[in-house]
Amino acid sequence: MSDFEPVVVAFLCNWCSYAGADLAGTSRLKYPPNVRSIRVMCSGRVDPVFVLDALKEGIDGVLVAGCHPGDCHYQSGNYKTNRKMKLIQRLLKDLNMDPRRVRFDYISASEGQKFADVVTEFVQTLKELGPNPLKGECQ
Amino acid sequence: MTTSIVIDPITRLEGHGKINIFLDDAGDVDNAYLQIPELRGFEKFAQGRRAEDMPQITSRICGVCPVAHHFAAAKALDSAFKVDPPSAAKKLRELMYCGYIIYDHILHFYFLGGPDFVVGPDAPPGKRNILGVIEKAGLEIGKEVIKHRAYGQRITAILGGKATHPVNGLPGGVSKGLNEDERKEIEMMAGSSREFAKFSLQLFEDIVLKNKDYVELITKGPYQLKTYNMGLVDENDKLNFYDGLIRVTDPSGGELIKFPVEDYQKEIAERVEKWSYMKFPYLKRVGYSGFTDGAGSGFYRVGPLGRLNAAEGMATPLAQKEFERFYSTLGGRPVHSTLAFHWARLIELLYAAERALELATDEEITSTHIKNPVGEPGEGFGVIEAARGTLIHHYDVDEQGLIKTANLIVATTNNAGAITMSVRDAAKGLIKKGEVNDGLLNMVEMAFRAYDPCFGCATHSMPGSMPLIANIYDKNERLIRSIRRD
Amino acid sequence: MTEKLKFAFYWAASCGGCEIAVLDIDEAILTVAGAADILFWPVAIDTKYKDVEEMPDGHIDVCFFNGAIRNSEQEHLAHLLRKKSKVLVAFGSCAATGGIPGLANLSNKKGVFETVYHENASIENPEGVEPEPSSEVKEGELTIPVFFDTVKTLDQTVDVDYYLPGCPPPTKLILQAVGAIIKGDLPPKGSVIAPAKSVCDECRFERSEKRIAKVRRIYEVEKVDDKCLLEQGILCMGPATRGGCGGPCMDAYMPCTGCGGPTPNSLDQGGKMISALASILGIEDEETLTDEDLEKLLDGVVDPVGTFYKYGLPSALIKRRVIP
Ligand code: SF4
Ligand code: SF4
Ligand code: SF4
Ligand code: FES
Numbered sequence: 014m015s016d017f018e019p020v021v022v023a024f025l026c027n028w029c030s031y032a033g034a035d036l037a038g039t040s041r042l043k044y045p046p047n048v049r050s051i052r053v054m055c056s057g058r059v060d061p062v063f064v065l066d067a068l069k070e071g072i073d074g075v076l077v078a079g080c081h082p083g084d085c086h087y088q089s090g091n092y093k094t095n096r097k098m099k100l101i102q103r104l105l106k107d108l109n110m111d112p113r114r115v116r117f118d119y120i121s122a123s124e125g126q127k128f129a130d131v132v133t134e135f136v137q138t139l140k141e142l143g144p145n146p147l148k149g150e151c152q
Numbered sequence: 153m154t155t156s157i158v159i160d161p162i163t164r165l166e167g168h169g170k171i172n173i174f175l176d177d178a179g180d181v182d183n184a185y186l187q188i189p190e191l192r193g194f195e196k197f198a199q200g201r202r203a204e205d206m207p208q209i210t211s212r213i214c215g216v217c218p219v220a221h222h223f224a225a226a227k228a229l230d231s232a233f234k235v236d237p238p239s240a241a242k243k244l245r246e247l248m249y250c251g252y253i254i255y256d257h258i259l260h261f262y263f264l265g266g267p268d269f270v271v272g273p274d275a276p277p278g279k280r281n282i283l284g285v286i287e288k289a290g291l292e293i294g295k296e297v298i299k300h301r302a303y304g305q306r307i308t309a310i311l312g313g314k315a316t317h318p319v320n321g322l323p324g325g326v327s328k329g330l331n332e333d334e335r336k337e338i339e340m341m342a343g344s345s346r347e348f349a350k351f352s353l354q355l356f357e358d359i360v361l362k363n364k365d366y367v368e369l370i371t372k373g374p375y376q377l378k379t380y381n382m383g384l385v386d387e388n389d390k391l392n393f394y395d396g397l398i399r400v401t402d403p404s405g406g407e408l409i410k411f412p413v414e415d416y417q418k419e420i421a422e423r424v425e426k427w428s429y430m431k432f433p434y435l436k437r438v439g440y441s442g443f444t445d446g447a448g449s450g451f452y453r454v455g456p457l458g459r460l461n462a463a464e465g466m467a468t469p470l471a472q473k474e475f476e477r478f479y480s481t482l483g484g485r486p487v488h489s490t491l492a493f494h495w496a497r498l499i500e501l502l503y504a505a506e507r508a509l510e511l512a513t514d515e516e517i518t519s520t521h522i523k524n525p526v527g528e529p530g531e532g533f534g535v536i537e538a539a540r541g542t543l544i545h546h547y548d549v550d551e552q553g554l555i556k557t558a559n560l561i562v563a564t565t566n567n568a569g570a571i572t573m574s575v576r577d578a579a580k581g582l583i584k585k586g587e588v589n590d591g592l593l594n595m596v597e598m599a600f601r602a603y604d605p606c607f608g609c610a611t612h613s614m615p616g617s618m619p620l621i622a623n624i625y626d627k628n629e630r631l632i633r634s635i636r637r638d
Numbered sequence: 639m640t641e642k643l644k645f646a647f648y649w650a651a652s653c654g655g656c657e658i659a660v661l662d663i664d665e666a667i668l669t670v671a672g673a674a675d676i677l678f679w680p681v682a683i684d685t686k687y688k689d690v691e692e693m694p695d696g697h698i699d700v701c702f703f704n705g706a707i708r709n710s711e712q713e714h715l716a717h718l719l720r721k722k723s724k725v726l727v728a729f730g731s732c733a734a735t736g737g738i739p740g741l742a743n744l745s746n747k748k749g750v751f752e753t754v755y756h757e758n759a760s761i762e763n764p765e766g767v768e769p770e771p772s773s774e775v776k777e778g779e780l781t782i783p784v785f786f787d788t789v790k791t792l793d794q795t796v797d798v799d800y801y802l803p804g805c806p807p808p809t810k811l812i813l814q815a816v817g818a819i820i821k822g823d824l825p826p827k828g829s830v831i832a833p834a835k836s837v838c839d840e841c842r843f844e845r846s847e848k849r850i851a852k853v854r855r856i857y858e859v860e861k862v863d864d865k866c867l868l869e870q871g872i873l874c875m876g877p878a879t880r881g882g883c884g885g886p887c888m889d890a891y892m893p894c895t896g897c898g899g900p901t902p903n904s905l906d907q908g909g910k911m912i913s914a915l916a917s918i919l920g921i922e923d924e925e926t927l928t929d930e931d932l933e934k935l936l937d938g939v940v941d942p943v944g945t946f947y948k949y950g951l952p953s954a955l956i957k958r959r960v961i962p
Contacts, residue, residue, distance in 0.1 A: 060909065060913060061906075061908075061909035061910075061912040061913055061916075062904065062905050062906045062909035062910070062955070064909075065906055065908075065909050065954075065955040065956060066905065066906075066955055068955075068956065069955040069956055082925060083925065089921070089924060092921070092924040092925075093916050093917055093921075094916075095929075095932070096915075096916035096919065096920065096932065096936070097912055097913060097916040099932065099933065099936055100912045100915065100916060100936060100939065100942065101912060103936065103939065103942050104908060104912070104942045104943060104946070105956075107200075107744075107941070107942060107943040107959070108943060108956055108958075108959050108960060109959045109960040109961065109962075110956070110960055146960045146962075147956065147960070172778075172780060174777035174778055182777055183775075183776075183777050185775065185780060191708075191750070191754065191769075191785060192651055192708060192739045192742065193739075193742045193745070193750035193753070193754060194739075195753050195754055195758060196742060196745050196749055196750040196752075196753040196754060197739075197741040197742045197744055197745060197750075199753070200744065200941060200944060201741075201941055201944045202855070202940055202941050202944065202945065204855060204856050204857050205895070205944065205945075205948070208895060209738055209741075209948075211653075212653045212655070212737070212738040212739070212805070213653060214653050214654060214655075215652070215653040215654040215655020215656065215657070215658050215659075215806065216653075216654050216655075216658060218653075218655065229857075233857070302662075305662060309886075312890065313886045313887055313889055313890030313892060314886050314887070314890075315662065316655040316658050316659055316662070316806050317655060317805060317806070318890075319886075319887045319890050319892040319895075320890050320892065322856060322857055323857045324857060327856075327862065327890050327891040327892050328889075328890040328891050328892075416760065417759050417760055420760055421760055421761070421762040422758070422760045422761050422762065423762060423763070424755045424761065424763045424767045424768065424769070425767065425769070426767050426768060426769055426770045426773040427769070427770075427773045427775060427780040427782065428769060428782065429769045429782060429785075431754075431755075431761075433760070525860060526857050526858075546759055552940055553855060553857075553940070554940060554941060557753075557757070557758075557759070559758045559759040559760060561760060
């Protein structure tokens with residue numbers, strides 16, 4: 014299991030988390046290269062269907078990150094997404110998928126280090142969980 | 153000894169219910185098996201569901217009798233949540249229930265089972281259906297049949313939101329009351345259904361009871377099965393569809409037991425056979441002794457005949473008269489003839505219409521007090537008489553209000569042993585020395601159809617009219633003959 | 639006179655309610671009979687399985703297929719009817735999206751058998767007997783179809799041309815679909831024959847406040863008011879469900895449970911409902927709500943899978959429970 018490299022999709026808010034990830038890159042912070050980032054205009058734009066679809070396609074983990082409380086450019090996109098992600102986790106639990114495969118975090122534009130830490134931690138968790146059980150399943 | 157006949161009926165298409173008849177060396181019937189090839193597993197996927205979803209989930213066991221499951225579930229929830237619904241709610245449920253019985257019994261008598269009698273058992277198969285009935289009885293009557301079947305559905309839709317898969321059942325009562333306009337409409341439909349039931353009994357009298365051959369077929373012939381009988385009764389031991397105690401009478405008519413549904417596990421056990429997905433219930437205190445009838449065998453019958461035999465009478469005046477006539481005509485109580493199911497069904501139709509009329513004119517029926525607050529959830533039991541027989545739901549509900557376990561004993565399953573035996577006996581009486589003909593299959597089919605077996609409940613296909621195919625194989629399992637009856 | 643159309647109706651793992659729904663079009667059935675010959679309809683006509691086998695391919699113009707695919711025999715019939723039919727319609731939730739029997743995907747064959755044949759309260763099965771596809775009895779061999787681990791929709795089994803959702807499909811939609819077929823006025827292949835709107839759009843209540851403080855179970859609500867049920871805290875699937883039914887459940891003061899399937903342009907009914915819920919639940923004081931309080935609030939959403947996918951787990955993005 015040690016050489017398992019999880020594939021992570023990250024939906025990052027344009028105004029904060031995406032910039033945070035950028036900063037992590039330009040500051041040459043070390044974090045695992047397993048992440049495929051997708052920029053969204055607001056974390057609130059992330060439809061639960063995106064998350065479920067990614068899992069269905071065999072992606073091992075889905076990270077969604079948005080502005081800190083109070084900072085969302087569209088007022089409450091981040092709160093809403095927090096609730097969505099929590100509900101998705103409950104759904105996954107009942108489908109016997111580990112809810113830790115999806116994660117929501119607040120990451121600001123200046124938090125390059127937090128981005129690197131979150132990704133590192135997430136990838137570590139996913140390594141422990143092993144591959145997405147839906148991977149390769151012809152659904 | 154390898155000759156077997158496979159009757160593969162599945163309603164009007166092969167697949168969902170199959171009878172295998174094995175012949176011995178002499179070509180006589182050795183044994184018969186009723187196989188149910190389907191299972192959906194409701195008891196499993198009920199686990200973890202919200203308790204309040206059960207009335208709607210279990211109604212999907214059967215789209216012919218959704219109301220039976222709907223209220224068996226609601227009653228099990230009343231019991232699980234320790235709540236007694238207000239009296240108006242009970243009446244509303246029972247009224248809707250009468251609508252369902254009206255619809256279902258009409259469906260069976262005129263569309264599915266009855267054509268055997270009305271058109272005749274040896275009429276061409278193409279005529280043995282609702283169109284044949286209309287041809288014989290006249291177009292006007294055909295229209296009445298369609299109208300009253302639709303009335304039954306309409307009563308359910310008014311009270312339950314939808315006719316197929318209603319939604320009004322809740323722990324503690326119902327979600328919707330009745331306004332005066334709706335009440336009037338139901339009163340009209342119930343009154344009209346009562347007249348129609350009377351007419352149907354007259355039709356049965358004219359066509360069946362006045363025909364000596366038919367009466368002989370009912371009272372003699374290979375259609376006798378001496379089993380125990382089961383049904384719900386009220387405090388006067390009168391037949392009741394919606395509520396009461398489960399009463400079992402023995403093959404000679406005496407009361408064996410009368411118990412509340414809470415005790416069902418003490419009284420009923422289910423066997424599993426590896427050749428069918430359907431289970432075979434029997435009375436525990438009598439015991440299982442193979443596929444035999446008589447007082448020594450724990451198999452019992454439910455449904456219209458089972459109910460009449462298990463009760464001491466009907467709670468409405470016209471139906472009571474018919475009840476008395478039924479037994480005096482057929483030689484006293486109990487009646488063991490499988491074909492008497494049809495007559496019993498019509499008597500129940502009359503009762504349901506009379507009772508619907510009583511309820512529709514009850515002062516309390518438009519009350520707005522239609523539900524009571526629930527208590528803490530726990531274990532619950534519900535019983536109701538589905539058109540085809542006693543139906544039991546038993547749930548264990550956890551503190552979050554989710555289903556921990558669910559057990560269902562459905563109407564047709566209760567009859568599983570009896571149906572198997574009836575078919576076997578009909579075959580035994582009719583197949584001799586390997587001689588199998590078309591007429592024989594018709595007779596076997598009649599034995600089967602009288603029960604109105606609803607494998608939608610036991611599994612899923614429609615009740616009633618089932619064509620048969622008999623394949624006869626020689627010792628090398630080569631098909632030597634195939635007989636079809638459409 | 640143009641030649642009459644040839645129709646067929648068939649059921650697989652279904653409850654028979656879809657067949658009753660066809661009967662419930664009442665006298666309109668005569669219009670249908672005038673325009674089409676019904677070659678095959680288990681509930682009303684005696685045509686045999688063998689007759690179907692003997693038909694040339696594509697002989698049936700339109701086959702209305704209800705019920706999910708749960709065992710080997712149903713799978714076989716789906717293939718057979720596909721071959722014999724020009725147009726195949728997935729009729730009702732079971733065929734279209736898996737239906738309530740599709741909830742069995744929360745378990746598998748082993749789980750179902752354990753409960754049904756061993757654990758149930760009234761079972762007496764000391765020898766641990768289970769039904770078997772083929773079994774020897776003293777007189778010979780008996781066979782029954784193979785029970786699958788996973789329930790499948792019709793279109794996961796064969797190619798499907800149209801979908802008619804609902805449990806059962808509303809009379810109005812049945813008539814509309816049949817009318818379109820008779821007129822030869824069919825939408826593009828793959829269409830769902832139902833309006834492109836949600837149940838909320840047809841509901842007699844209007845959503846106005848768009849916020850709820852807490853989820854309430856229907857039996858906890860003492861009196862259901864004459865207004866949007868969701869806004870009274872009752873989980874109503876209306877926003878995530880395709881309309882066409884006219885909202886009969888709400889007429890009876892009960893929430894929509896989602897039988898119309900996902901709304902148009904939504905890939906997943908549960909995903910859509912999560913979105914809808916997340917935008918109204920707990921928004922009152924979202925800035926100050928702690929994560930802990932939020933979790934408590936969400937505890938009110940019990941059994942999300944059974945609630946959001948009541949009629950469509952087999953067609954959800956994640957189609958079944960993961961069973962190791
Ligand atoms: S869709 Fe509903 S009505 Fe139709 S067969 Fe399935 S459960 Fe029955
Ligand atoms: S949420 Fe339900 S009650 Fe409210 S408008 Fe939509 S369908 Fe109607
Ligand atoms: S309101 Fe919802 S559950 Fe009721 S019939 Fe319409 S779609 Fe189905
Ligand atoms: S704009 Fe960043 S989360 Fe909304």
